[in-house]
Amino acid sequence: KQEVTQIPAALSVPEGENLVLNCSFTDSAIYNLQWFRQDPGKGLTSLLLIQSSQREQTSGRLNASLDKSSGRSTLYIAASQPGDSATYLCAVAGSNYKLTFGKGTLLTVNP
Amino acid sequence: DADVTQTPRNRITKTGKRIMLECSQTKGHDRMYWYRQDPGLGLQLIYYSFDVKDINKGEISDGYSVSRQAQAKFSLSLESAIPNQTALYFCATSETTTGANEKLFFGSGTQLSVL
Numbered sequence: 001k002q003e004v005t006q007i008p009a010a011l012s013v014p015e016g017e018n019l020v021l022n023c024s025f026t027d028s029a030i031y032n033l034q035w036f037r038q039d040p041g042k043g044l045t046s047l048l049l050i051q052s053s054q055r056e057q058t059s060g061r062l063n064a065s066l067d068k069s070s071g072r073s074t075l076y077i078a079a080s081q082p083g084d085s086a087t088y089l090c091a092v093a094g095s096n097y098k099l100t101f102g103k104g105t106l107l108t109v110n111p
Numbered sequence: 112d113a114d115v116t117q118t119p120r121n122r123i124t125k126t127g128k129r130i131m132l133e134c135s136q137t138k139g140h141d142r143m144y145w146y147r148q149d150p151g152l153g154l155q156l157i158y159y160s161f162d163v164k165d166i167n168k169g170e171i172s173d174g175y176s177v178s179r180q181a182q183a184k185f186s187l188s189l190e191s192a193i194p195n196q197t198a199l200y201f202c203a204t205s206e207t208t209t210g211a212n213e214k215l216f217f218g219s220g221t222q223l224s225v226l
Contacts, residue, residue, distance in 0.1 A: 004153065031213075032213070034214065034215070036217075041219070041220075042219050042220070043115070043201060043217035043218050043219045043220050044154075044201070044203075044215075044217040045217070046214050046215060046216070049214050089153070089154075091154075093213065098156055098159065098169070099154075099156070099215065100153070101153035101154040101155075102153055103151060103152060103153045104153070
């Protein structure tokens, strides 16, 4: 059974700092890995999707990497802003393309 | 208007009551999903549907049922609600693709409290 772990569970940083969120998974037989953002009272928004054959994806200040063999992914956020404060969720797609989610990292960026 | 709409946004009910949560989408996607999220836990898949005639159980389907009334509508029912079904419920959709590039789109969620 696939298990997804996210470290740290919570992170607080000053504005402008670069930061890394970590995600690990136990079964490397995945179709893709996705990073989501969740704001309080709102649904999840897809940030980046990395296919199993890819190593990384970039969108603006966000960069996600995937090392399938070691079962790891990182989400790098450059020059963090208070508006980046949210919970970030990692999910991997396995058989039948069903997603297994981590518990998330609660990020607070302080002005 | 949101692409994936869930109603109601909040619901408080009593143990033993029947509850229906509704989801509609304007994205034209074939695939729809129901997830539940508990504090401190990841999202868990309840049911999923790849088209109107294809409905499948997820990880935690006991105590729940679903109906896919049309491509755009997927409802979740709790036949006899119990307190441990108190959670945040999300509906999601995805477009049928090769799988490796399949992205999910979520509704805003329904907060359900069972007293």
